[in-house]
Every structure is written in C-alpha cells, then in structure tokens.
Amino acid sequence: MPVNPFWDFSLAVYGRPGVPDCCLSLQDRRGVDVNVLLFAAWAGLECGIRLSVEELARIDGAVAGWREEVVRPLRALRRRAKAEDDAFYRRMKAAELEAERVQQDRLFAAAGFAPQLGGGVELAAANMALLVPGGDPALDELVRVLPGLLGN
Secondary structure, three states: OOOOHHHHHHHHHHOOOOHHHHHHHHHHHHOOOHHHHHHHHHHHHOOOOOOOHHHHHHHHHOOHHHHHHHHHHHHHHHHHHOOOOHHHHHHHHHHHHHHHHHHHHHHHHHHOOOOOOOOOHHHHHHHHHOOOOOOOHHHHHHHHHHHHHOOO
8 A cells, every 4th residue: 555644634523522523414414525624624724725716626527526426325325324234334344444544545645735834724725725615613623633733
C-alpha cells in the first residue's frame, strides 16, 4: 500500500472526540462527502493550500464515480444490516472503510499535494467552507478541533 499522508491525517482527525458526529451530521443533513471534507481540511492545514471552487470540483470529480458506485452503496448496505445481522454489518463496515481508503488514495493522487510548511487552520476552514455554503454548527465544531492537529 503506497504512503498516503492524507489517510494518516484523516485517521488522526476522525479519532478525535466529537469529530465523527460532526462529519456524519454534515454528511446526512447537508450531503457532504466526508472524505472530500477531510481532504479540504488536510490541504489547508498540512499543505498550506487554499483551494478554489474549481480546483475542489476537479478533485472531487476524480472520485465522484467511485463514491456513487461503491462507497454509497456499501454505506447503505451497512446501515441496512446494522439492526438485523451483526456479522454482516461488521463485514460491510470493513468494506466501506476500505472503499473510503481507496477514495482517499484517489483524492491524494488527483491533487498531487504534499505536506509542507505554511498550513493553518484558516486555510483549512476556508477550504471546508466551500463544501458547506452558508456554514453549519457542525463545521464550526470541526474547525475548533483543527489547531490540536498542527504538526501531526
């Protein structure tokens, strides 16, 4: 498996208290792709890149088919099985996580970014705001946890 610092960043962010709830809230209420949201944060925080709407759309377009044809159907299967079959639920959860890792590998490759000095919370917040027009309390909460990730 190739090295992907974006995947490592995502695991660190998603492991922080409250982050999964915020991400899933944005996903379910606003239709935000959590992997793209985390990518936007990583680009600003770790790579020092302020994304344009066009650049984010280009990068998102590189994974749109995978998200629609693989990730979302696996998520639907996992959610359907949750209350009915624990063993199947666990298998679908693992499959969904692996599909998301593939999506993140594709996001990383499509962008061509690498971690560098100069990143910050302001850039990450601006990048994520492109995905959540008008803002959202869950996005505000995500921005609040980002300072603790600098240097990770």
